[in-house]
Amino acid sequence: MRDSSPRLWPYAPSNSPVALPEHPLFYSSSALCDLTPPADAPAGPLSGADLQSYCSAFTSPEGTVDELLAAHDAPPMSERRPFLLLGELANPYRLQDIRMGPLPIFTVRLTDLCRTYADGLDSRDTYPGVHHITVARTHGWWEKTHMTMATVEQMKAMITWLDNDRLGTWKPVKPAEGALHFEFEPIMAPAHAEIVWDGENENIEREAPPVTAPEVVIGQVMVPIHIRHGCYDNRGRLARTAHLPQRQFHQDMFRRGSSMKWNTVLKIL
Numbered sequence: 001m002r003d004s005s006p007r008l009w010p011y012a013p014s015n016s017p018v019a020l021p022e023h024p025l026f027y028s029s030s031a032l033c034d035l036t037p038p039a040d041a042p043a044g045p046l047s048g049a050d051l052q053s054y055c056s057a058f059t060s061p062e063g064t065v066d067e068l069l070a071a072h073d074a075p076p077m078s079e080r081r082p083f084l085l086l087g088e089l090a091n092p093y094r095l096q097d098i099r100m101g102p103l104p105i106f107t108v109r110l111t112d113l114c115r116t117y118a119d120g121l122d123s124r125d126t127y128p129g130v131h132h133i134t135v136a137r138t139h140g141w142w143e144k145t146h147m148t149m150a151t152v153e154q155m156k157a158m159i160t161w162l163d164n165d166r167l168g169t170w171k172p173v174k175p176a177e178g179a180l181h182f183e184f185e186p187i188m189a190p191a192h193a194e195i196v197w198d199g200e201n202e203n204i205e206r207e208a209p210p211v212t213a214p215e216v217v218i219g220q221v222m223v224p225i226h227i228r229h230g231c232y233d234n235r236g237r238l239a240r241t242a243h244l245p246q247r248q249f250h251q252d253m254f255r256r257g258s259s260m261k262w263n264t265v266l267k268i269l
Contacts, residue, residue, distance in 0.1 A: 005031060006092035013125040016246050017087040017115070017133055020146065021105055023184070024058060026068050027092050028102045033060045033068065035104065037184055037213070047217035052077045054214065055104060055149050065104045074102040080149035082221040083172075084108075084180075086115055087133030087241070089158055089224070090146035098161045100154060106182060108147045108216065111208065113178035113266075114138045114189075115145060115241045117249055118226035119233070119259035122164055131246060131254065132162060132170075134226040136238055136265035137177060140204030143189035143242050147180070147221065159224055172222040176267040180221060182213035189242035202237060219269055230262040238265075 006027065010019035024035035038057040046054055056066040056077045066077055088094040090105060113135050121129030150158075155172060162170040187209050196203045232239050232254060239249055 005029075006096040009091060009093040011091055011093035013088075013130045013246075016091065016130060017241055018245055020090045021092070021107070022186075024104070024106045025092075026060060026065060026102070026104050027095055027100070028068075028072050029096050029099075032092055033062055035060055035065065035106075037182070041214050045215040045217045047220040049078075051082060051216060051220075052080065052149065055080075055106065058104065058106075068104075069102060072102045075151050077149060079151055081152070081155070082216060083148050083150045083155050083158070084135075084221055084223040085146040085148055086135065086224060088130070089162075098157060100157065101151075103148045103150060103154065106147050106149075107144055107184060109142055109144055109181045109183035109187065109211070109213075110135070111142050111179040111181070112137060112139055113175065114141045114143060114238065116231045116238045117241065117244075117254070119229040119231055120169070120226060124164060128250070131232075131250060132226065133241055134231050134262065135175075135178075135223060136231055136260070137267075138195075138202050138204065138238065138240075140206070140208070141190060142187070142204075142208045144183050144187060147216070155222055162224060162226075166228070169226065169228045170224050171227045173225050173266075173268040174221065175218050175223055176269045178218055180216045180218040181211050182216065184213055185209075189240075192240075192243045197237060200236070225262050225266065225268075227262050229259040231260050231265060233258040233260045
């Protein structure tokens with residue numbers, strides 16, 4: 001187990017989503033525990049009981065994920081469903097701030113979807129505010145992010161926190177496009193110069209790094225989407241978090257009044 005609590009995790013609202021876990025870990029309010037993927041990777045896309053079984057088999061010096069959940073008197077994996085963690089929701093400091101119960105956090109790879117900034121500000125921690133993260137399509141894109149296996153109550157708590165007393169600002173949806181894989185290797189998202197812009201669409205023509213870990217059925221994964229204003233519209237293009245840290249995006253690019261509606265940049269089930 002790490003010799004630290006979630007409160008010692010590197011954290012600053014204006015730097016989100018930079019200081020996030022590089023490897024799978026088990027979060028609890030008292031400590032963080034590194035996780036090791038199972039040696040045997042199952043064949044075929046994972047969903048339902050197969051996904052739960054795979055996630056349960058991640059190990060730590062203190063036991064498997066199932067054993068860690070039991071040790072913390074937390075609901076078992078059979079009561080948990082996949083939930084994509086974007087931006088601050090993958091930060092252990094923030095999870096403790098929300099008073100979230102124990103969660104396993106896994107590193108995953110998005111394909112044909114990118115993380116981008118929601119066109120709105122959350123001024124709870126800093127002025128003028130933090131831009132939370134949402135997703136949008138980009139053909140050929142790949143990048144690492146995080147996924148957890150959460151209970152329904154935990155999912156609701158995270159959405160409620162994002163809403164910040166503005167009911168209906170954020171919505172959990174299931175994507176009808178893109179792909180999701182576990183990812184345990186260090187991979188870099190495409191550079192800004194590798195994005196081909198034809199005046200209407202952005203595409204990546206370079207071949208993605210080979211996939212080395214199991215696929216997750218993305219249509220079974222809950223994803224928090226900002227639906228009040230959608231994501232920031234940079235003259236028809238996206239402001240990707242892989243290229244623009246939070247502070248740089250706000251100071252150099254963000255202006256109110258220009259947004260892409262969420263349902264024009266993402267198909268859902």
